[in-house]
Amino acid sequence: MSKVIHVAAAAIFNESGELLLALRHQKQHQGGLWEFPGGKVEAGETVRDALARELQEELGIEIDPLATTPLIQVPYHYPDKSVLLDVYRVNRFSGEAYGREGQPLKWIQLSELTDYHFPAANQPIVNALLLPATIAITPALAPQEYSDFIDTALLKGAGAVMLRAKHLSDAEQLSLYTALSAAYEGLLLIWNTSIEAANTVASVHLSSDRLMQLDNRADFKGRWLSASCHSSEQIKQAERLGLDYITLSPVQQTASHPDASPLGWDEFRRLVSETRLPVYALGGVSVDDLEKTIEAGGQGIAAISGFRC
Structure with a gap:
């Protein structure tokens, strides 16, 4: 080389x-x-x-x-x-x-x-400039409660919202995503689902399992395609497929996944340094960790609890 x-x-x-x-x-x-x-x-x-x-x-x-x-x-x-x-x-x-x-x-x-x-x-620089520094991830809620969560998240500084509603059917999620997109025009609303379920929406986020099963992104017609990563292997797969950004987790211990071993900030920094993709820190982080994340090379933070009431 x-x-x-x-x-x-x-x-x-x-x-x-x-x-x-x-x-x-x-x-x-x-x-x-x-x-x-x-x-x-x-x-x-x-x-x-x-x-x-x-x-x-x-x-x-x-x-x-x-x-x-x-x-x-x-x-x-x-x-x-x-x-x-x-x-x-x-x-x-x-x-x-x-x-x-x-x-x-x-x-x-x-x-x-x-x-x-x-x-x-x-191109990664272009993506980094267009992406926000903070993403609020929705918890499992009743359909009528998502607007309240988004309103609170925006007040707390969220620059984008990821709809993660796996307790609902694909059809119910699509209906909810469509309604929220219309209600919050101009907001980057990301749907955590599969390409097959959401090929017509602008922004899709894949689980790490779906990421590793994907052969190419050619079938995706939207603007933003991202994925959850937990290892160097998954990060390399995201790069190979030409994804636009990733989340990397868990950076710190989380109550939602108490058995998951956290990466820690040193390992987060190391993994970020090896990829050209914008990377969001996820897991045990909040807006208070934004400066630390950026200094470690990250794009920003993604969180659930930090954006709740």
Whole structure:
């Protein structure tokens, strides 16, 4: 295998909430595609130091270290080279960004991100930017109680909701999912079910058993396909199938699964570092663990009890 090229990159946002993209020169590797600004980490440099240097050299800006946080780490192997992208979110900087190396720049709305074409290694970055930091997972409830749970979860900071209602039939779940989607327009509502049961919905989450039984995702017509993972083997299966993100559990001891051995934060960090997928910490975590999760390389947290009344 060729030597891995370590790259520091940034998703840079201005005061208006717009995201900065740069266009790669046609003569470059993956030329003619849009990218997130950055460059190689030199020997002896920390990733943050490399990021600050590259953005000053490329764009003429000085990033604020207090407003610069980890977004995602992406190991990716092209046929001709391997890269490790260390990506940070930059929410504040000084100076006016311009292409110091002649590269075209463009500020866009986050909602426009999917209209642009990126190198394959950048797709997980796109997903990480579009996904929320928190997912509330529903407990088993009576159908009429789910709206109250979602209302409470949103007040407690949930950015998305996963409908997990395995005590109901597939038909009852679909009816409930359809009604909740209409009631909470604009909310990322994820259905924890099978592809066969939910091929027409926008977002499906698979159990680890269903993940390991899946041959490919070609039959799925929605936008987001994710899965529950508990091991390196399952994470590799999710990558092979081209899933968009995963949950990884249990990170800590949980009352719902007292016999399950927790991964712990060190093992969570290790497993996250080996995958290019956005990863949500699940199991014994809450919004209070969000900063720790992000520092460990995770996308965010997913939880049940932390979003209940």
